[in-house]
Structure formats: structure tokens, C-alpha cells
Amino acid sequence: MTDRNNIDGARRTIASALEQVVLASNNAGKLREFAALFETVGIELIPQGRFNVPEAEEPHPTFVENALAKARHAAKLTGLPALADDSGLCVVALRGAPGVYSARYAQLAGGEKSDAANNARLVDELRSHDDRRAYYFCVLALVRHADDPEPLIAEGRWHGEVLDAPRGANGFGYDPYFFLPALKATAAELDPAVKNATSHRAIALRHLLARLSEAA
Template sequence: MARLLSGRVVIATHNSGKLKEMRELLAPFGVEAVSAGELDLPEPVETGTMFAENAAIKARSAAAATGLPAFADDSGICVEALDGAPGLFSARWAGGSKDFSAAMARIERELAQRGATNRRAHFVSALVVAWPDGHEELFEGRVFGELVWPPRGTLGFGYDPMFKPDESPLTFGELSSEEKHGIDWENGRALSHRARAFLSLAASCLRREG
């Protein structure tokens, strides 16, 4: 049975972009969010073979270290013509310096090397909520679209500037925060992969204020 989240929670991330999005998504629910980075928690080694497994590793680690409920996102971009790469290794393609311009260039370079004309790709987000007593909840979201080159837009983060979702003529890098991960609560709709996963999480584990 789903368990409600309230009070203070830990967002198990050291990624400022993810933290910003998650805080904005949590805002309507009166939940106080603090990040693993702000608490100086170490980043656990992600040994999973699926997004959900890595998200669970991060959430469990933060919950155990703080005694608070924690949730973590593990996400990435999967390119059809690259057999789903970079996928689970999306962050690693950016290297230790988190240079996503280089990571996007690598995708484009590898597509060219394969002579690929298929530019279909999708983002995946797995959200895991973990409580200190071991209870866990998993929610997933996906968004499908096309890769563009050169990248467009300076908003968002990561691979956003080269991904155009099917539902928009703009890339994620050209969309405002509200356009990208705003949620239509009345109709249960969202655009980004993370917002879609969060929509499922909210339906099970959160209650809107007022």
C-alpha cells in the first residue's frame, strides 16, 4: 500500500538541475526538501543495471544516512540508432567535468559514424522513494522525440538542448521550466519524463495543500 510523504524529505542528488526541478515539483505539497549535496552526503556507487536500480541505491543511501524519507531520480537519454546508448551511462558520457556539450557532440559523432538517419530517442526517469524502515515506492516516466543538431536553447540542463519531444516544436533547452515540467493536475498530463514520473508519485504519496 502506498505511503504518504510529508514534512521533510531528502532529494538524493548532487545535480543542481535535478534539484531545481524536484523542488519546483514539490512546491504545491508543502514538503520541505533538502538535497544530499546540501547535507554533504557521499554519492553512492551506482552498480545497478537499470534506471530503477540506481535510483533505489541513491534513495536507500540517503534515507539510511539521515533517518528521513528520501527520493532519488535516475534518468537518461536512450538513442535508438545507438542501441539505446548512452542510456544508463548518460551522466558518465559527460565525464567528471559534467561537460554535456561534449556528450551531445559524442552522440552526434557516433550517429554520423554509423551513417544513421534514425534520430529517434527517448528520456527515461525512474523515481524511487525510500523510507528508513525499508519501505520503497517506484515510479517511472518516459518522453519520446527526435534529436536535433546543432543543439538549440540554453534552458534546462544535460542533453535538453538536443532533444525535441514529439509534443512540441521546441527542444527541452528552449522550453521554460513551467513548459517543460509543469503538470496539468486537472487532466493528469505532463511533458517531461521526470514530471510524468512525479505525476505518478504524487498521485500515490503526496497530498496537495488546500
């Protein structure tokens, strides 16, 4: 019951202190996933596009630095608490690549910026590797205001492996190629409700709720 009590306590804390939070992203897939996740904690999650907030620069080599930069950027331009994530696919055989460059992996090699191009490059680079282990990694950064000296940081990992051919029509990004042995399906084959309960973002959110409960 401890986890249940912590989550319930965090929900009460959020409801009283964070009625509205800006999501520092314009990615439609992320917006869908986070909106579904935050419905459970009573927060109105507002996409930054509603305030005409431009995308923040992501020049940093780590997920946590990029997530924090995006959250502060959105909070500064809206005056509201802001939540940002930085996430990507980390492949063991590629020493963690695409990593923080997941969204523009093909572009870095002279290709176009698209999910299809990113997946094509990933599959091509893994052709000579037998080790297909990979994990989605997510860092969440929540700031109460732009200069918040104590941002809340949480992370989550979702372990799987990379396939040579896509399966499934749900999700986005690398989901059709990301196979989850425990679920016997790719992320793109999962019902959205199942993905929202098990994904790297869901894991990170649970950790964030626990941090909020501790901070109450």
C-alpha cells in the same frame, strides 16, 4: 475528475506523512526541477549536500537499481525519508544508449565528464543513422527509511528526437539537442514551467503521487 481526486488525495497523504524528504542528488539542474515540482505537494525537499552526504555509487545496469541504491544511501546517512531519481537519454538507433551512462557518456570513451562532451559524442555516433528517435527516461524511488521493504517506484518517458545542432539556453544535459515535435521546440527552448509540467520527471512524479494515493 478521478485523476484530480487521486492527486489531491496523494497531496494530503504526503503532507501528513512526509514533511521533509532528502533529495539524493547534488545535480543543480535536477535540484531546480524537483524543487519546483515538489512545491506543488507541500514537501520541503532538502538536497543531500546540506547533510554532507556524498554521492552514492551507481554500479547497476538499470535505472531502477541505481535510483533505489541512491535513495537508501541518503536515507541511511540522514535518518530522513529520501527520494532519488535515475534518469537518462535512451536513443533507439543506439540500442538505448547512453541510458544509465548518460552523465558520463563521453568519459566512457576517454573524454571529459561534461554536458558538452556528452552531446558531442552523441551527435558523432548518430551521424550514420537516419533514425533519430529518442526518449528521456526517469525512475523515481522513494523510501521512508533506509531499510524500507516497500519502496515506492515510478517511471516516466518523454519522447522526442535528437538534433545535430543545439537549440535553446534552458535546461541541462542533452536538452539543447532533444527536440519535441509535439511542442515544436527542444527541451532547452521550453519555459521551465512548461518543462516541469511535461518532462519525464513530471510524468514519473504524477505516477508517484498516484502510488502514494493508493498506499494511503
